[in-house]
Amino acid sequence: MGRYFKILRIFWSTAIAAELEYRINFAIAAFTSLGGLAGSLFGLFLFYQTGSSFPGWRWEEALIVVGIFTLLEGFSSTFLAPNLNRIVRHVQEGTLDFVLLKPISSQFWLSAHTVSPWGVPDIFFGTATIVYAGIKLGIDPVAYIVSIVPLVFGLAILYSLWFMLGATSIWFVKIYNVTEVLRGLLEAGRFPMAAYPTAYRFFFTFVVPVAFLTTTPAETLLGRSGIAGTIAAGLLAIALLFVAHWFWRFALRFYTSASS
Amino acid sequence: MSTIVVDHLSKIYPVAVKEAGFKGTLTHFFKRTYRQVKAVQDVSFQIESGEVVGFLGANGAGKTTALKMLTGLIHPTSGRVEVAGHIPFQRRSTFLSKVTLVMGQKQQLIWDLPALDSFKINGAVYGISDRALNHRVGELSEMLSLQGKLTQPVRKLSLGERMKAELLAALLHEPNVLFLDEPTLGLDVNAQVAVREFLREYNQRYGATVLLTSHYMADITALCKRVLMIHQGQLIYDGSLDRLVDRFSPCREVKVEFARPYSAHELSVYGDLQDVEKQSARFLVQQEGLTGAIAKILADLQVVDLTVSDPPIEEVIGQLFQAGTVAG
Known part of the structure; x- marks a missing residue:
């Protein structure tokens, strides 16, 4: 384990060094993040302004979902997207060969090789939104800590699904479209699940588990869900992590490597 | 050890086969045919x-x-x-x-x-x-x-x-x-x-x-x-x-310089003509027919200079690849 932490430290410091070669990118990322957040806040504001509301969700409570969504987006563009979207490129260009020849877990290498600081603005603004709404609602500080648990499960679920989609590139080579579809579906996490008709809610809970990504952590933060939601999210997360690991090993048997 | x-x-793997052209692309997209390639x-x-x-x-x-x-x-x-x-x-x-x-x-x-x-x-x-x-x-x-x-x-x-x-x-x-x-x-x-x-x-x-x-x-x-x-x-x-070169290259390389230019057509009867450049030419000639071929070149053509050598290894290998029938 200690060795993997050392490797991780070197991976990340190298990645940040490489990214910071391009400074202007950071300003653009911060601007995009602020724009995206403003967009969803404005949509939500217009909706609540007319006196409508999602059943069971007040304005500030819905704000928390938006905040968690932005936070998750920040995490995914910092940790997940730069690594998992690269799997496709590794397969296409044949550089996966180099990864497979290293005496460490190839899944670890592919999942943790790089970080990108461009998600940091999202993480910042997402947290700010949650804290703002939390203060308005008078949320107990302990609740924040408790809600980290389902949030971590949510991230693990997202990671596993994304990694498996990336792994399918072993067969299909070009699957940028598939990861785009996933990102599109995740957009549904921007608002509480109550915003959607029952059929959609079913789909977003059991097929693409978007509900566990934002709504469950928000409900935990608001102290309105029992432990059941968190346990379900935890079981799903652990199961998906195992499936992703198994799936990767299965996929590698079909790897033919780009010819040179 | x-x-x-x-x-x-x-190693045998399937490779998708695609016909050229738009029709081929459509067929390829909807119904793929695979060919088993015996890579090794x-x-x-x-x-x-x-x-x-x-x-x-x-x-x-x-x-x-x-x-x-x-x-x-x-x-x-x-x-x-x-x-x-x-x-x-x-x-x-x-x-x-x-x-x-x-x-x-x-x-x-x-x-x-x-x-x-x-x-x-x-x-x-x-x-x-x-x-x-x-x-x-x-x-x-x-x-x-x-x-x-x-x-x-x-x-x-x-x-x-x-x-x-x-x-x-x-x-x-x-x-x-x-x-x-x-x-x-x-x-x-x-x-x-x-x-x-x-x-x-x-x-x-x-x-x-x-x-x-x-x-x-x-x-x-x-x-x-x-x-x-x-x-x-x-x-x-x-x-x-x-041993590869000795065994699989029964050819020798003959380089000739002439007193006047000859066309490739004229020269092609004397051996496997590799290239012609103004007043010089390069042939590959089978080992056993070498003396005969040289005698014929000297008799028929106006030769200034003639050298015989082993062909470059690239060509030996290249010919082997083309023939592909060498028994180990």
Whole structure:
């Protein structure tokens, strides 16, 4: 384990060094993040302004979902997207060969090789939104800590699904479209699940588990869900992590490597 | 003890077939037909520890597929491979720490950062201590004359320097078995010589086993006493390079200078005409008919000068690839 932490430290410091070669990118990322957040806040504001509301969700409570969504987006563009979207490129260009020849877990290498600081603005603004709404609602500080648990499960679920989609590139080579579809579906996490008709809610809970990504952590933060939601999210997360690991090993048997 | 043992190794994989044109594209998109490609068929050989062996074959002959099975990147369809006492495809870390693969067309160094940063990553991944890493980088960069280049971003290096840095990255963990796939591809003559010299020195200094593919015959002649030749997935020759040339090149090269220009048509009756340039020509002539052919050239044509020599090794190999019928 200690060795993997050392490797991780070197991976990340190298990645940040490489990214910071391009400074202007950071300003653009911060601007995009602020724009995206403003967009969803404005949509939500217009909706609540007319006196409508999602059943069971007040304005500030819905704000928390938006905040968690932005936070998750920040995490995914910092940790997940730069690594998992690269799997496709590794397969296409044949550089996966180099990864497979290293005496460490190839899944670890592919999942943790790089970080990108461009998600940091999202993480910042997402947290700010949650804290703002939390203060308005008078949320107990302990609740924040408790809600980290389902949030971590949510991230693990997202990671596993994304990694498996990336792994399918072993067969299909070009699957940028598939990861785009996933990102599109995740957009549904921007608002509480109550915003959607029952059929959609079913789909977003059991097929693409978007509900566990934002709504469950928000409900935990608001102290309105029992432990059941968190346990379900935890079981799903652990199961998906195992499936992703198994799936990767299965996929590698079909790897033919780009010819040179 | 043999470091590499390959026993009846085969790899067959399906490749999608697509007709040209838009109609072909549509059919290809909706209903794919596959053809089974026998990339490697029933290949067996052994390589002893410390040997440098050249792996020859035309493009698509199956060299890279074989190398990938030897490094454990792809799973053999049938047969057995053992490298340094391990089954490659199990990809155990003890095996991976003993081998390396250098690919001329692919790079592992991080483009925007100095090569040293990539070396640090490899050092950590292979569990090399900082001190050992510095020592190793110093030693190899001296052998490769790369001092001072390792702190520049990789994108600012010349192709030759980049290839040397790639070699360095691939050799940090002191592998005993080196698989080199076109390590001199695209390099100029000086850089090719430098890489070749380095590989020779590395083999002597560390006693490493080397299996090398290259399209530059000079690499093979300079480094390899023994060659394996593969044609359409089958091993057609395994033995010394000298014997390959003697045995499979019954032709001699005849160069003639004339007093006046002749057309290619006029000259073609005297042997296998290779090229004609103003007042000179080059033929390949079968060994047994050599005297007759020369006598005929001297009698019929106005000859100024005539020399007979062994044809260049590239042509011998090229003809072998075309014929592809050599029995080992």
